Every structure is written in C-alpha cells, then in structure tokens.
Amino acid sequence: AAQRNLRITAEGWYYPKYKIQEAAERFMKNHPDVKVTCDKIEMMDIAAYMLRWSRGKTDVDLLISRTPAELAAFVAKDLLVDFEDIFTGEFSKDNWVSGFLDACTIKGKIYGLGTDCAVFTLIAREDWMKEAGLADSEGKAIAPKNLDELYDYTRKLTRKDGTGKTVRYGLEARWHEVTVLQTYISGIQPLRGNIFEPDGTTVDFSSKEAHEWLDFWYKGVKDGYMSNACVVDHNAPRSHMKSGITSMIWVDQARFNECGKVLGFDKLTILPV
Structure with missing residues (x-):
C-alpha cells in the first residue's frame, strides 16, 4: 500500500512540553504505512489558516492550537472535521475530563481535544x-x-x-x-x-x-x-x-x-x- 502522510504543525514551545516528536515516532512505529511530518512555527496565525482552508488548501492535517475559543470561527465556516467518531472503547467520553470536551463542543459536536487546563x-x-x-x-x-x-x-x-x-x-x-x-x-x-x-x-x-x-x-x-x-x-x-x-x-x-x-x-x- 502507498505510504500516507500526516502533517502536524505547532508552535515551537509545544514540542518539548508535550513530547510531540516522540509521539510521532511512536505512531510511525505502530503504523509503518504512515509518515508523520512535524513542523514548528514561531507564532500561530489563525487568520492565515482561515484564508487558506476556506480556499480548499492546507499544509497541515492536525493543528495544535492554543484555546478552544479559536475553534468557533472555523466551525462557522465548516472548515473542521469533528472528533465524534473516536469516542469508543478506551477513548469513550466517560474517560475524558468533561470540561475539556465541553470547552471544545460547538453545536453539539466536539471539534478539539483538550490537553491541559491551567489555573x-x-x-x-x-x-x-x-x-x-x-x-x-x-x-x-x-x-x-x-x-x-x-x-x-x-x-x-x-x-x-x-x-x-x-x-x-x-x-x-x-x-x-x-x-x-x-x-x-x-x-x-x-x-x-x-x-x-x-x-x-x-x-x-x-x-x-x-x-x-x-x-x-x-x-x-x-x-x-x-x-x-x-x-x-x-x-x-x-x-x-x-x-x-x-x-x-x-x-x-x-x-x-x-x-x-x-x-x-x-x-x-x-x-x-
């Protein structure tokens, strides 16, 4: 089968904090048919993604953003895929911190997955x-x-x-x-x-x-x-x-x-x- 590509983009400081590169390497080991490319950016520019995605173009498949509030504009323009189909088995909604899912729920569907909550x-x-x-x-x-x-x-x-x-x-x-x-x-x-x-x-x-x-x-x-x-x-x-x-x-x-x-x-x- 042809190799598939998965592109991840995040601000540079995310990589050591969330061990993104290590996670990508583990994923590729478990999924030999997928190549994961990790790109670092200095500062997230939401407007740039909005314009690019609205034209049907993208250079990233998984975007690690900063706050759930940034999701709303993308959902309003129907530019995001929801995560509803992943909540089965060990990933069932009961196993998540409910506040993380609630914060990313728009019009009854979950469009983001929270990673941490700051006090x-x-x-x-x-x-x-x-x-x-x-x-x-x-x-x-x-x-x-x-x-x-x-x-x-x-x-x-x-x-x-x-x-x-x-x-x-x-x-x-x-x-x-x-x-x-x-x-x-x-x-x-x-x-x-x-x-x-x-x-x-x-x-x-x-x-x-x-x-x-x-x-x-x-x-x-x-x-x-x-x-x-x-x-x-x-x-x-x-x-x-x-x-x-x-x-x-x-x-x-x-x-x-x-x-x-x-x-x-x-x-x-x-x-x-």
Missing part, C-alpha cells in the same frame, strides 16, 4: 514582599484581602528611578489575545463569585466588579505600577519576573515552576485570590 494564580516574589513590609513576622507573604489592597501592594513593590521611569513593576498579567479572556474571568470570579450575567451563559462585562477589575489594570498601567508589554508578548510577565523586572504576575500556574527554576523556589510564593 490562574497570583505569583509573587516573597523576598521582595518581605522588604516592602508585606510579610508576617516569619517572613511569609500576607495575601491582599481585596482589590484596593492588591493595588497598594503593587504600588509598594514598584521601583522607579530618579527620573520617574519604572525599573521594576509591581504587577503584570497576561492581557494578550491568547489568554485575555482567561485573565479577565480569573479576576471576575474572586470578585463576584460568578463570571456570568443573570442569564447564566453570557460572560459578565457590565457589573460593578467587572468595571472595577478593568479600571484596576488601566490605572496601574497609567500610574506606572504595571507593564503593558503583555499586549504584544504573551510571555512578557514570565520573562520579566525571571529577569527581576516585575514583582508579581497574575498568570497560569505553570509560570511558578518556570520562574522558580531560575530564581529559586524559596523566593516565590502563590497568593490566594
């Missing part, structure tokens, strides 16, 4: 919090009780030079297109205890807490206590913490391990929100 956390430099008087007698960081207190923490942890230029930010978050919704709702949940409007399905953008959350970040950037570098670089908070440019980051919990390996885990803490 957003407030990660802080505990040593700097101690210096700023934000720790208890044992040197353990004290969690802020509300948004006003968190803003005060941010101000106290910010450092500016003689000209007023910020040289160390108090707080950063991932307000990038990749995680802007997750960042938003991760703040609404602790403020309100619910992320939805009264209809139970629409994300809340109108409540008092929603406005307070967005105003909190707007004011922080305006006052020079928070960086807006994350708008163009979704890794900016992690990079800045690792290099000592920021004191706290509101990000997914994986960043704790990534920063801890560089700074030392004894210098970091996760504050409850």
Whole structure:
C-alpha cells in the first residue's frame, strides 16, 4: 500500500512540553504505512489558516492550537472535521475530563481535544514582599484581602528611578489575545463569585466588579505600577519576573515552576485570590 502522510504543525514551545516528536515516532512505529511530518512555527496565525482552508488548501492535517475559543470561527465556516467518531472503547467520553470536551463542543459536536487546563494564580516574589513590609513576622507573604489592597501592594513593590521611569513593576498579567479572556474571568470570579450575567451563559462585562477589575489594570498601567508589554508578548510577565523586572504576575500556574527554576523556589510564593 502507498505510504500516507500526516502533517502536524505547532508552535515551537509545544514540542518539548508535550513530547510531540516522540509521539510521532511512536505512531510511525505502530503504523509503518504512515509518515508523520512535524513542523514548528514561531507564532500561530489563525487568520492565515482561515484564508487558506476556506480556499480548499492546507499544509497541515492536525493543528495544535492554543484555546478552544479559536475553534468557533472555523466551525462557522465548516472548515473542521469533528472528533465524534473516536469516542469508543478506551477513548469513550466517560474517560475524558468533561470540561475539556465541553470547552471544545460547538453545536453539539466536539471539534478539539483538550490537553491541559491551567489555573490562574497570583505569583509573587516573597523576598521582595518581605522588604516592602508585606510579610508576617516569619517572613511569609500576607495575601491582599481585596482589590484596593492588591493595588497598594503593587504600588509598594514598584521601583522607579530618579527620573520617574519604572525599573521594576509591581504587577503584570497576561492581557494578550491568547489568554485575555482567561485573565479577565480569573479576576471576575474572586470578585463576584460568578463570571456570568443573570442569564447564566453570557460572560459578565457590565457589573460593578467587572468595571472595577478593568479600571484596576488601566490605572496601574497609567500610574506606572504595571507593564503593558503583555499586549504584544504573551510571555512578557514570565520573562520579566525571571529577569527581576516585575514583582508579581497574575498568570497560569505553570509560570511558578518556570520562574522558580531560575530564581529559586524559596523566593516565590502563590497568593490566594
């Protein structure tokens, strides 16, 4: 039989994290008639795939994307194949984390398979919090009780030079297109205890807490206590913490391990929100 080709495309950082190359090699060993080609790209450009696929062309068969939200536009244009026929035997839906399948379900069908779920956390430099008087007698960081207190923490942890230029930010978050919704709702949940409007399905953008959350970040950037570098670089908070440019980051919990390996885990803490 003629050899078949399977093409996988993903951003470069996916490969070591999910061992894509190793998985491809195992698959080829178990399926000698299939050749798997793995391509790395610097940044996912959803619009480019949309245009190409709408013309009936593609250079990839399996696309590893970032968030389930990116699926909707493709499904609306009937450009994706659903995964409904794979959920049998050991792959039955009962054996999956239900939230992963729910997040990728559109119009009753599943168009993506979740691989991991990130919990957003407030990660802080505990040593700097101690210096700023934000720790208890044992040197353990004290969690802020509300948004006003968190803003005060941010101000106290910010450092500016003689000209007023910020040289160390108090707080950063991932307000990038990749995680802007997750960042938003991760703040609404602790403020309100619910992320939805009264209809139970629409994300809340109108409540008092929603406005307070967005105003909190707007004011922080305006006052020079928070960086807006994350708008163009979704890794900016992690990079800045690792290099000592920021004191706290509101990000997914994986960043704790990534920063801890560089700074030392004894210098970091996760504050409850």
